[in-house]
Amino acid sequence: MVQYNFKKITVVPNGKDFVDIILSRTQRQTPTVVHKGYAISRLRQFYMRKVKYTQQNFHEKLSTIIDEFPRLDGIHPFYGDLLHVLYNKDHYKLALGQINTARNLISKIAKDYVKLLKYGDSLYRCKCLKVAALGRMCTVIKRIAPSLAYLEQIRQHMARLPSIDPNTRTILICGYPNVGKSSFINKITRADVEVQPYAFTTKSLFVGHTDYKYLRYQVIDTPGILDRPFEDRNIIEMCSITALAHLRAAVMFFLDISGSCGYSIAQQAALFHSIKSLFLNKPLIIVCNKTDLQPLEGISEEDKKLVMEMKAEAMKTVIGQGGDPASDQGVLLTMSTLTEDGVIAVKNAACERLLDQRVEVKMKSKKINDCLNRFHVAIPKPRDQKERPPCIPQAVLEAKAKQAAEKEKRRTERDLENENGGAGVYSASLKKNYILANDEWKEDVMPEIIDGHNVCDFIDPDILQRLEELEREEGLRQAEEADDDFEMDGQELTPEEKQALAEIRRKKTLLIQEHRVKKSTAESRPIVPRKFDKDRKFTTHRMGRQLSSLGLDPSLAINRAHSKSRGRKRERSPERGANSGDDMDMDVDTPNKKLRLRSSSRSRSTSRPPGEIVPGEGFKDSSQKVKAVKLAKKSAKKRNKNARRGEADRVIPTLKPKFVFREALYRKRRR
Structure with a gap:
């Protein structure tokens, strides 16, 4: 098992980050409120606690660095010489020695200033001693900043070993x-x-x-x-x-x-x-x-x-x-x-x-001498002079020989790959493991499989004959349709009807030509609004003349073409003036129901009192509704004080919490 794991060494912060970490921890973990009216013993205890806590944090952090870095004299000679080759053990020991010296200096500074704080006679003097103690500790850390940076570089390199x-x-x-x-x-x-x-x-x-x-x-x-x-x-x-x-x-x-x-x-x-x-x-x-x-x-x-x-x-x-x-x-x-x-x-x-x-x-x-007496090798004693050679069944020997022969004959995909050009050239065959009635079929080119069938399953041997029959039927059907087509030759029409038919066909031809021209120039031709139509091609009078020439009544078409305003206008009753404000009388006198609805919707809306019951709210009377509204407002009052949007909102919108800047507020009050 590996005894040396350099990857677990804690990150070494630089000098500025070191100071920020310790002072921030002191500010967060110790009391921050003190008043001039406190007893002098309480003031001394307050600032002594800050100095001691800061010294303890510095001591713990520096001790962790010293203990986690390996000592070259206490590890295996291989790692000791390897670290000496890579980093020069003199510089390495010097950096760790400076860290140890800084730890002792910080302890001495804290001890001296705690003694001085015991004799502080005012809030101002105690605070000055505290500031001086923390400042001297931070100065010691800033002086060893190069050693901290050097050890951090060594830690990063050792983690890669x-x-x-x-x-x-x-x-x-x-x-x-x-x-x-x-x-x-x-x-x-x-x-x-x-x-x-x-x-x-x-x-x-x-x-x-x-x-x-x-x-x-x-x-x-x-x-x-x-x-x-x-x-x-x-x-x-x-x-x-x-x-x-x-x-x-x-x-x-x-x-x-x-x-x-x-x-x-x-x-x-x-x-x-x-x-x-x-x-x-x-x-x-x-x-x-x-x-x-x-x-x-x-x-x-x-x-x-x-x-x-x-x-x-x-x-x-x-x-x-x-x-x-x-x-x-x-x-x-x-x-x-x-x-x-x-x-x-x-x-x-x-x-x-x-x-x-x-x-x-x-x-x-x-x-080995301590273990020899524990070893015992049992040797069986012969019970007679009869020889008993090892007996292995013949079936086992044959199976073993067959297995060995198959193992020798078996060729792996790696062997085939090396024989056929190597990786990137050889492509393994996925068909050689198919279970077919004949092994020669494995390499056959197979048509595409569709729903369990290949293309051969969909081939009809009589496809050509059926195709000829379909073509013959299609020809007969087209001939019948040609016979049934009705063409207007104009022989049954009167002269007036023939003239109208010729006019319709001419007009149709013109429309087709005009549509083709418009289609060919549709991308480059802008749309001209109706008011800029100088030629007055599309007017209701022109449409009326054309329909009249055709013998049709144009009144319905002209009335439909006229645009009607969709805006809601206020209808006035003939017997009332425009400035009449009595809406109730107008609604009663208006015979049309639609007009009455319009006039009532234009009336000014009035605010609903809080106790008014709306159907569907579930309250039996207005007092019950007023009581429910009061309870709802009371339940949301605490949440609104915290500036939260709902019951699930846990965001604290205060970007500068007061407990972090309490000492700054205290200074501001003293000024």
Whole structure:
């Protein structure tokens, strides 16, 4: 379990916010009303309470900062050296020391001013002492503002550090930049480390987790290291050196035998020999990566000799740990992260080596002696000399063999994808799992399915014959309709009717032509109002002359065309003048009911008294209604005082509550 969780460190406010937080809390949590007429002991107690409460708040906040930041001498050496590399432990300790000094100064200031307040002889003097005490405390906080800002930056950076447990099973990956370390950790864990074809893509430690034999292993990807003196290495390289020096882990030194990383095998071998002192008492595995570009057997003799020397150094670590010197399995391995050839074998070898080394260490420790007396291995004693070999039923053996054969023959979608062009090119077939009578039908092109039927279900074999019959019937029906059409040839009409028919047809043709012209120019032709119709084309007199020429009575059409005013005019009775105001007499004398309704609606409305009962309100008399109105007003009175709109309104519209500005009001009164 991870012991160091830097993400829980409280945010460190800057100097100004620090002062605002503490003074605001003092103002809210302590009494704010005091009068000159109070006893002097009460005045002293009032201001002593403010000074003590402010000092306690400063002390709690500063103590939280000091306690939550880790002490470099009390944590694991790995984290201590890592924080020293990243932040310089001298500056870190100096900042925390200044915070501690400020806490002690604030306590001393509060103690001194509380003593002075005990001898305050007036309200004015006590208040001046309180203001001086709070001012000196705030001055101390403002002086340590740079230290607070520095610690806040450190807190933000520490929160982004990976959670590494130095005591768990760990696999450490190291080597030159761009040799495939990040690609390997992405393959064996769920970590998502950025991979780019240039050096120093990884600039900090990254952590992933993998499982082997039901155990969880911690895999750490370190930034690349260059072969140069220790004092010339930068912060990125020192992170890797710190991890190699302090973590008990299985070390995997990656070697790019293709040279595509930009560094030769000789340079990588020189780096191996320069940092081999960091591999002592740790399982070491040399991994030759990028075998897809250059196999190990194809390198030159000089490079192969350098690789063998590195393997010999790795074997020394095996011998030093009590391993078998004749066994060189798991010391020099080859793989390719691009094709994933040998990736799982390298992971399993590293986990196995680390597990054996941890078991060996535990067996050599003193704790094992306390546990040996608890172990008991039961060995059954033979009851006779008869041999009893293991008996497994033949059916079980056959089923197991069949299952193994099917497992070998089974090809996954990943295999098919790799064979057919890879991701983005291969498209998985969704028809191969169809259950059909014949497997050859699976790849047939199927027509569109509609309501459980395909297109073939809707095809009629006699469709052409039926189409011919329908066409024949349609031809016969059209011929019958042509025979039944009535055309007015004019032979049965009188000369006057023929003249009227010719006039109607001519007029119809003119209307059609005029409509076509208007339609073609409708977008660009404005609508001309009737009063600007200078030609007087559309008038009732013209319409009357046309209807009269046709032998029709135009009076009804002209009366209908005349516009009537829809406004309500006041009808006057013939026997009364225009200024008559006796509406009641007019209503009685008016014979028409409609006129009486109009005259009554124009009468001036009168206000209804509060006690008047309207049908449907549910009151038996006017006194009951007056009493109900009084009760309603009384219930809303309290809500209206609070300026609320309804019973569910909980908004306090006062933007400046009096309890916050009580002291300001007190100052105003004193002036």
